[in-house]
Amino acid sequence: YSAVPLRSQGRVVGAVLVSQSTLGVLRGLYQVRVSVFRVVLISVLVATVLSLILAGTIARPLHDLGRQASALLDSRGQVKGGFRVLNRRDEIGDLSRSLDQLAGRLRERISFADSFAADVAHEFRNPLASIRSATEMAAEAEDPAVQERFHSVVASEVARMERLLTDLREIARIDSAPEEEFDRVDLNQLIGHVVQAFCLRGPDGARIDFTATTNPVLVWGCGDSLARCLENVIDNAIGFSPTEGRVAIALTTSPGEATVTVRDHGPGIPEEHVDRIFSRFFTYRPGCAAAKSHTGLGLAIAEAIVRNHGGRIEATNHPAGGAVMRIALPMT
Helix, strand or coil: CEEEEEEECCEEEEEEEECCCCHHHHHHHHHHHHHHHHHHHHHHHHHHHHHHHHHHHHHHHHHHHHHHHHCCECCCCCECCCCCCCCCCCHHHHHHHHHHHHHHHHHHHHHHHHHHHHHHHHHHHHHHHHHHHHHHHHHHCCCHHHHHHHHHHHHHHHHHHHHHHHHHHHHHHHHHCCCCCCEEEEHHHHHHHHHHHHHHCCCCCCEEEEECCCCCCEEEECHHHHHHHHHHHHHHHHHCCCCCCEEEEEEEEECCEEEEEEECCCCCCCHHHHHHCCCCCCCCCCCCCHHHHCCCCHHHHHHHHHHHCCCEEEEEECCCCCEEEEEEEEEC
16 A cells, blocks of 8 residues: 655645555466466476486486496406397497497407417427427437437427517517507618518529519508518518529509519419418418428518508419419508
């Protein structure tokens, strides 16, 4: 309400009172409160429904993937299962597919490690058995010439084990080392240096012929690693070539790619072994004396180096006889 005084000759003689009921105002405030409550209630219900939907579409699948990841390995560290791939076209489906692929690669890696250990044990068992037999027979022999022959067998097997250890260290370095520092490498010059090093070893073995290009052939890579790759491939070709044979090396280019071709004039590769020629510890000894000294890791090391350089290596047989190795590397 509101009051206004009435004055007469300076004196207050009365007052005028004006009042209005507040019922309408209170009713309006009540309606506002009801509307706010409705909005809050609807918001809570919508949030609850959305939370349940999110829990069913995101949280629960993530929880299931976490549970599958916890049960992926058994007590022996073996992969005993995989991930259930979700038939979804969103990020959760992509995650389940990626985890399933990761589990597959992990299974392959563990299987490879187990077989690698068995292969290493097998490769060392043979020379150790030869050393033991040679030492026992040398101890029983009385003729110095016979003893010397057995001692040479021991020395040869020890050298074989040293080569095997060197190759094992190299392939372990390639598998575990961080990315190498790459620079521009001239394949013309690099192959020339590698061939010259082989020629300086002496006249024994096959002759090496290198057909170079007229211009530098630049690739992006590590010179030391590429040299090791070429050494292994050329050494393999020499080992499977006749003593007076020839190893032909050619360097060619095509748009964006350089190809090194190494051909020997040996017996070639049996068709059933072509797909396995770059497998670790795979050896094929057709009777060549030099081939018997190979550890079965040289071409595997070469393949790993080429793969790390973004290239490819393949083995085929030449129609006229002998094996052909082709190394393709991307040019700068």
